[in-house]
Amino acid sequence: MRIENTFGIAAEAREVITYDSEEALLEALIRIHNQYEGLPLLHIGQGSNLLFLSNFEGVVLKSNIKGFTTKEETEDDVLVEVGSGEICDDFIAQAIQNGWYGMENLSLIPGQIGAAAVQNIGAYGVEAQDVIEEVKGISLKDGSTRFWKQKDCQYGYRQSVFKSELWGQYAITRVTFRLKKHFEPKLQYGGLVKAVEEKGLTKDTLTAEQLRQIIIDIRRAKLPDPKEQGNAGSFFKNPVVSREKAEQLLSEYPTMPHYPADEGKVKLAAGWLIEQAGWKGKSLGPAAVHDRQALVLVNKGGASGSDIQRLCEAIQKDINERFGIKLEPEVNFI
Ligand code: EPU
DSSP, rough: BBBBOOTTTOBBBEEEEEESSSSHHHHHHHHHHHHHHOOOOEESSSSSSOOOOOOEEEEEEOOOOOOOEEEEEOEEEEEEEEEEEHHHHHHHHHHTTTOOBBBBGTTTOSSBBBHHHTOHHHHHHHHEETEEEEEEEETTTOOOOEEGGGGGGOTTTTTTTTTTTTTTTTTEEEEEEEEESSOOOOOOSSSHHHHHTTTTTTTTTTTHHHHHHHHHHHHHHHSOOOTTEEOOOEBBOOOOOOOOHHHHHHHHOOOEEEOOOOOGGEEEHHHHHHHHTTTTEEEEEEEHHHHHHHEEEEEEOOHHHHHHHHHHHHHHHHHHHHOOOOOOOOOOOO
């Protein structure tokens, strides 16, 4: 059975099982235990952060748990529990319509709500961890239910407990968000204030719908649509380096973008490093570096996972030789 993924890479599994409720997931787990004992299990979302290097000799699980319910509401905020199979961007659009704010900057990120909580998706100065209150999961091993409060999710930059020590152990079934009932635009990210002003708007006149549209326009201008050209968004994480390392590079490249990170460290822009190294728009067989955002690798048509991997490794080697920086993929290799 074919496994859907936004890279458009052909990959098969023994079976792909989609469940639309927690009960259906429990039934599926029993069937998997009886029918496929000993085979590996892989839980995916929309496949927007996966690179298949070969077929998957096991069973793939996918959530189609839809819908959302309000759990608690005060004058200032609302707790909304969302099914993990809900498309993230659809939920953001509905939330804004309902007057629930905080996720506007995450507009148009591909993927499902469950994956957003696993990956701690982020864009334009907001990360999923800023709005997540609680995550609910079901153990793939014994079907038991578990809840994690936000502070127990070990969130970091594109990192969580679900991606590290609990990887492969739980299906996320629901995510509860704490959203604001008063709109406060977050415009700290470079370029956002300018984009707002270019529309003749100010921080005070801007509505959440307008901010969502601005974010959507910026993304569309830079990032390829996976429906048109296979890709997984940013292929690499932005590297976080010591202050000494950043200063050494800045003395050589004074215009290099850099941002403060945790523990006095400095985050660099992988896209900038890759562009400086001359890779932007370059191809290696059917795999290429996107011509408008060098952090994105694309399938020009018919690429295999290994084609993309070869390009990834060539870039990693070059960036390491030129800048002494080891780029780490954000995409999960399967
Ligand atoms: N840059 C270049 N050349 C490029 C790409 C970027 O010089 O080809 C420079 C830009 O000019 C800018 C800096 O690098 O000075 C940062 O670029 P950008 O604002 O486009 O963001 P990014 O760091 O490349 C990150 C996220 C994106 C997210 C944007 C906006 C990661 C790995 N990527 O990209 O997330 O949309 O910021 O917040 O953190 C994703 O994870 O799939 C993704 C698209």
